[in-house]
Amino acid sequence: MEDLKEWKNNEIWGLEAWKSLCRVRELCPLIQCITNYVSMDIMANTLLAAGASPAMVHAVEEIADFTPHAKGLCINIGTLTPDWTVSMKAAAAKAAESQKPWVLDPVAAGASTYRMERCLELVDLKPTVIRGNASEILALAGASIGSTKGVDSSHVSTDALEAAKELACRTQAVVAVSGAVDLVTDGERVLGVSNGVPLMQKITATGCAVTALIAAFVALQPNLALEATCFALAVFGMAGEIGMEKANGPASLRMHLIDALYGLDKESVLSKINISKYD
Numbered sequence: 001m002e003d004l005k006e007w008k009n010n011e012i013w014g015l016e017a018w019k020s021l022c023r024v025r026e027l028c029p030l031i032q033c034i035t036n037y038v039s040m041d042i043m044a045n046t047l048l049a050a051g052a053s054p055a056m057v058h059a060v061e062e063i064a065d066f067t068p069h070a071k072g073l074c075i076n077i078g079t080l081t082p083d084w085t086v087s088m089k090a091a092a093a094k095a096a097e098s099q100k101p102w103v104l105d106p107v108a109a110g111a112s113t114y115r116m117e118r119c120l121e122l123v124d125l126k127p128t129v130i131r132g133n134a135s136e137i138l139a140l141a142g143a144s145i146g147s148t149k150g151v152d153s154s155h156v157s158t159d160a161l162e163a164a165k166e167l168a169c170r171t172q173a174v175v176a177v178s179g180a181v182d183l184v185t186d187g188e189r190v191l192g193v194s195n196g197v198p199l200m201q202k203i204t205a206t207g208c209a210v211t212a213l214i215a216a217f218v219a220l221q222p223n224l225a226l227e228a229t230c231f232a233l234a235v236f237g238m239a240g241e242i243g244m245e246k247a248n249g250p251a252s253l254r255m256h257l258i259d260a261l262y263g264l265d266k267e268s269v270l271s272k273i274n275i276s277k278y279d
């Protein structure tokens with residue numbers, strides 16, 4: 001691959017995103033998901049539609065056997081309880097030990113002290129990527145409680161740009177803030193992904209689903225985590241744009257988005273991709 005710092009236009013981004021999607025379709029990476037009850041269905045279906053192989057495996061007793069065989073791991077704290085916390089930490093540690101990338105979704109990080117403390121413990125276990133909405137990234141970067149209402153963002157992604165950069169520098173993770181423009185940073189470079197449609201916010205767990213898709217893309221390009229994260233966000237957003245052409249509301253968008261992801265072709269990727277340097 002060329003020096004990505006020199007990349008300038010969407011023609012090149014499109015070709016590389018297409019290659020990344022093809023790699024997922026060819027290699028069908030096994031992605032372990034320890035996620036919330038709300039997101040399990042859309043997350044598994046998103047991974048399958050993209051060509052990956054999801055497995056919702058969360059018993060702590062299975063982690064020693066299972067996690068080393070997965071290509072990537074997605075941890076989502078959406079419906080956190082103490083027993084799952086133990087599994088999450090064990091899986092993150094096992095992924096790190098077996099040099100597998102893992103991605104953290106800090107759902108509602110600022111909604112309670114319990115959530116924040118567990119999130120900070122997970123961040124200490126060195127996620128490859130952290131993907132949240134703007135309120136979650138602001139809360140996590142500042143370790144601040146009470147600024148978020150729940151799982152939905154009360155900020156726009158650009159509100160969290162400096163927080164995301166600071167969090168990325170401090171943790172060495174790639175940090176992605178979703179929204180109308182998804183901002184992705186390694187603390188130095190910032191890229192903006194402008195694919196997607198606003199109605200995606202009205203389908204529960206689209207954020208959770210795209211975090212799992214990031215895990216699948218990063219699993220196959222662990223040394224290009226920033227770019228792979230952008231490609232997953234762009235691919236999901238493009239599927240939303242295509243799905244929106246047939247949708248009448250959130251429920252039909254959910255269905256058409258998954259269909260569009262499954263059928264996404266090179267021509268659509270090249271014509272729709274919208275990635276730009278943000279800094």
Ligand SMILES: Nc1ncnc2c1ncn2[C@@H]1O[C@H](COP(=O)(O)OP(=O)(O)OP(=O)(O)O)[C@@H](O)[C@H]1O
Binds near residue numbers: 152153195203207233
């Ligand atoms: N205004 C918007 N325009 C276009 N796409 C959007 C918009 N808002 C969100 N998206 C897209 O919707 C998806 C979900 O992002 P969102 O920020 O809603 O995540 P979230 O709040 O974590 O969701 P959840 O907690 O329900 O999983 C992302 O792919 C994002 O790019």
Ligand SMILES: Cc1ncsc1CCO
Binds near residue numbers: 036078079107
């Ligand atoms: C609604 C909801 N509550 C906990 S997790 C979740 C899914 C969206 O994050």
Ligand SMILES: [Mg+2]
Binds near residue numbers: 105151
């Ligand atoms: Mg979320």
